[in-house]
Amino acid sequence: MGRLLLIHSEKHDPWMNLALEEHLVRLLQADVVQAGSLCGILYLWQNQNTVVIGRNQNAWTECQTGLLESEGGQLARRTTGGGAVYHDLGNLNFSLIMPRRTFSLDDNFALITSAVNAQGIHAERSGRNDVLAEGRKFSGNAFGLLQDVGLHHGTLLIDSDYGRLARYLTVSASKLQAKGIASVKSRVINLRELKPEITVTGMAQAMEDSFCQRYAANNQIIRAVDADYQDDPQLHDLYHHFASWSWRYGQSIKFNARIDHRFVWGHLDIGLVIEEGLIRQAVIYSDALDSDFIEALAFQLEGCRFQSAALVAALSGTPAQDVSFG
Known part of the structure; x- marks a missing residue:
C-alpha cells in the first residue's frame, strides 16, 4: 500500500510556505530514490498580502516593491518560472508534488477543474498554464521537474483584493497587448463573483476530494499541518534562503x-x-x-x-x- 500526504499550512508567511514546499519536494525525492511508498503530496497554503515572482523575474520591474512593503506586504520568489502573482487570504494556493513516473499536467489540470466544477462553476484549461471561468483567469500555474519528482503549483482566486493586485503588480503594456486585454484587473475573476457562497475552506475541501478521488485507491491517506515539520533543521535553512535579500532581489549589476x-x-x-x-x-x-x-x-x-x-x-x-x- 502506498501513502498520500495531505498537508495544510496554518501560517500565512510566504517564505515559510515556500520553504515547506521545497522541503516536501526534497522529501518525496528522497523517498523515490529509496524506493519508498510515498505516491504523492497535496499541499494547500495561503499567504497574506504577498507578491510572488517567478524564478527569473526582475523584482523591481514586476512589482511596486516600495509600495508593497510600506503597506506591510512581503515579496517572495518561487523556484519555478512564469510571471508575478498576488496572494492574500482570498486566494488559495496548491502544490501537487508527484513522482515523475506518474506526474501528468493533463491529470493535474483535470483535478483542478473537477474541484471547481464540483462547486458549480464550469472551469476550463487555457493554454499551458491558466484555468478560466467565463473566459477570465482564476488560476495561474507553474511547473518544475527534478530528476525524480514533478512539482505543479498554482493559485485559486476566490475573493482576492483586486485593488491591491492592480496596485502592486507592474504588467508591461506589451504583455497586455499580447493577451488582447486592457488591464490586469479585466483579465482575472474571483470565483465568488460567479458563486457567492464559495469559501476558501470549501475550495480546499474540494481540492482534497478531487485529489483523493484520483489517487486514493489502495493508498493510505496521511494528514499533516506545517507545525509537524517545524523541528526539521532543513526547513529552517530553507526559510532563511527564501527570506534572504539575495534570493528575492538578486544582485544589482551595472549593465552597459x-x-x-x-x-x-x-x-x-x-x-x-x-x-x-x-x-x-x-x-x-x-x-x-x-x-x-x-x-x-x-x-x-x-x-x-x-x-x-x-x-x-x-x-x-x-x-x-x-x-x-x-
Missing part, C-alpha cells in the same frame, strides 16, 4: 547593454556586461515558464562577441532564435 523582446512564449529582458567587445556577463529576466532554458541561455551568451551574427548563432536552435538584433 540591454536586449528587450517579447515572444509568444514569454518576455526576455537581457542585461549584458560588455568588455572589449565580448559578453562577460548575461543576466536574463523572464516570465517564461521554462526556467531551466532561461538559465542555460544566459550561460550560452557569455563569451560571445557582441555583434548580431554572433548573437544569432548563439541563439540558433533555441526558442529565442527569432529575436532581432538590428
